[in-house]
Amino acid sequence: MIKKFYELDKFDLSKYDFFLIYGKNEGLKTEIINKYFFKKELNIVDKYDEFEFLENYNNILDGILSKSLFENEKTLIISRATDKIFKLISEIFDRNISNTKIIIKSLSLDKKSKLRNLFEKNKNLVTIPVYEDTDNNLANVVINYLSKKKIKLSRESINLLVNRATGDRKNIQSELEKIYNYSITNSNISHETVQKLTNLAENYSASALADSYLTKNKKDILKIFNENNYSDEDCILILRTLLSKSKRLMHILKKNKETNSLDMAISSIKPPIFWKEKESVKTQVNKWDLSDLKKKIYQINEMEMLVKKNSKNSLNLISDFMVNY
Numbered sequence: 001m002i003k004k005f006y007e008l009d010k011f012d013l014s015k016y017d018f019f020l021i022y023g024k025n026e027g028l029k030t031e032i033i034n035k036y037f038f039k040k041e042l043n044i045v046d047k048y049d050e051f052e053f054l055e056n057y058n059n060i061l062d063g064i065l066s067k068s069l070f071e072n073e074k075t076l077i078i079s080r081a082t083d084k085i086f087k088l089i090s091e092i093f094d095r096n097i098s099n100t101k102i103i104i105k106s107l108s109l110d111k112k113s114k115l116r117n118l119f120e121k122n123k124n125l126v127t128i129p130v131y132e133d134t135d136n137n138l139a140n141v142v143i144n145y146l147s148k149k150k151i152k153l154s155r156e157s158i159n160l161l162v163n164r165a166t167g168d169r170k171n172i173q174s175e176l177e178k179i180y181n182y183s184i185t186n187s188n189i190s191h192e193t194v195q196k197l198t199n200l201a202e203n204y205s206a207s208a209l210a211d212s213y214l215t216k217n218k219k220d221i222l223k224i225f226n227e228n229n230y231s232d233e234d235c236i237l238i239l240r241t242l243l244s245k246s247k248r249l250m251h252i253l254k255k256n257k258e259t260n261s262l263d264m265a266i267s268s269i270k271p272p273i274f275w276k277e278k279e280s281v282k283t284q285v286n287k288w289d290l291s292d293l294k295k296k297i298y299q300i301n302e303m304e305m306l307v308k309k310n311s312k313n314s315l316n317l318i319s320d321f322m323v324n325y
Contacts, residue, residue, distance in 0.1 A: 001123050005130060008036060016126050018093060020081075020119040022106040023130035027170025029105055032128060034271055037075060037103060045267045047077045047275045050085060057088055064092065064100050074100045079275055081106040086114040093125070132167035141169050145176050151183050157194040164198055178206065181240035185308070197237060206234070206241040211277075213322050214245060214284040225319050235314040239304045242322075246297050252281065253290045296325075 003011055005028060013019075013036055021029050038045075046060075053060065060076070078085065081104045092102065109116040119127035133141075142158050145151075165171040178197045183189060212220040230238070248269060255265035266273055266281055273281055288296075303321050307314040 001125065002120055002127050002129065005032065005128060008032070008128070013037075013126070016124065017097065017100065018089070018102050018104075018119070018125045020104045020106065020115065020125070020127040021130060022109045022116065022127070024108060025130040025132055025168050025170075027168050027173055028130040028133065030170060030173075030274075032130070033077070033103060037101065038270065038272060045075045045077065045272060047079065047272075047278070049079050049275055050081045052275075053078050053081075053085060054088070061092065064097055065095070075103065076100060077103045077105065079105045081115065083114045086118065089115070090118065133165070133169050134167075135162050138162045138165050138167075138169060138172055141172055142176065145173075149180055149183070151179065151189065153179070153189060153194065154191055157189075157191045160191070160194060161198065174205075178237055181206075181237050181244070184240060185236060185304070196234065206238045207245070209238055209322070210242040210245045211280050211284075213242060213325070214249060214287070215280060216287045216325060218323060221322050225323075230315055235307055235318050236304065238318060239300060239307065243297065243300045243304075246293060246300060249281070249284050249288065250290065250293050250297065252285060253288065253293065256285065257290070 021032060023029070048056070048060070064074075064076070085104075089102070089104065104115070106115070111117075116127065119125040139158060139162050142153075142161050146153055146158075161172060161175050164175065175198045179189065179194065182193070182197055186193075209221065209224050212224060252262075252265045252269065255268050256262050259265060262282060262285060266278060299321075303317065307317055310317060
């Protein structure tokens with residue numbers, strides 16, 4: 001059956017186990033999954049790219065079939081799916097599995113797609129098409145976010161964010177997170193500042209720089225600094241992003257120590273870490289121990305205070321700090 005995004009609030013998803021979410025709007029896909037499938041604590045959320053799913057199908061199927069009825073509900077997410085997995089998904093559905101939800105994410109699927117037809121024509125399967133957001137939809141996303149975070153932006157700045165989103169709220173969310181990180185220590189955000197902050201999307205993002213630091217990849221850190229023209233506003237954003245990712249890593253290290261299961265520790269993070277980040281996060285876990293990371297978080301906070309006092313030299317301060325770990 002087909003369900004539109006705006007119908008989901010009035011639709012009981014808990015009665016169904018198979019979901020196909022297809023279309024180009026990656027941000028809306030993420031929003032749907034976070035809002036409707038991560039409401040309660042789960043033991044494990046397994047995420048696979050289609051290639052990984054095909055390569056490990058027998059093991060994955062064994063894990064689904066051998067799952068105890070007394071375990072908490074399990075969620076399996078398959079990304080970038082195509083008709084290649086049609087037969088395998090049909091096989092799993094025919095086995096009448098229980099206590100496991102399977103979410104399939106795909107880009108555009110034409111009307112002849114076997115996977116799309118399977119989900120659209122079966123009343124026990126749910127397909128959710130996601131289309132590009134209109135400017136009005138994106139503007140509402142921005143306004144609601146700003147209101148929730150108590151951030152004031154001009155209408156000109158809101159329009160700028162909408163234009164740079166290119167029809168995908170994922171891009172909007174990325175830009176809004178930059179603005180929020182900056183707003184923590186700066187209450188007045190001018191249109192010029194918004195332009196500078198969102199210009200980072202054209203270069204390496206602050207997130208990529210933070211990941212390179214936490215994986216202790218000095219070569220990539222130097223490359224990013226050499227190839228980008230960061231501003232003073234960017235420096236605060238970089239530090240806030242690094243602090244946020246460091247705290248997330250600290251939580252994973254603690255959880256890994258408690259459970260002795262890195263996959264379970266990573267799966268416990270909210271918002272969830274998707275498959276593209278998973279290998280980077282695992283590398284980060286192997287590079288840090290908990291005591292050293294706690295010291296580093298303290299140093300990041302100190303560095304932010306130092307940067308605020310020395311704004312004219314902030315880029316040199318941050319680059320030295322990050323290159324030398």
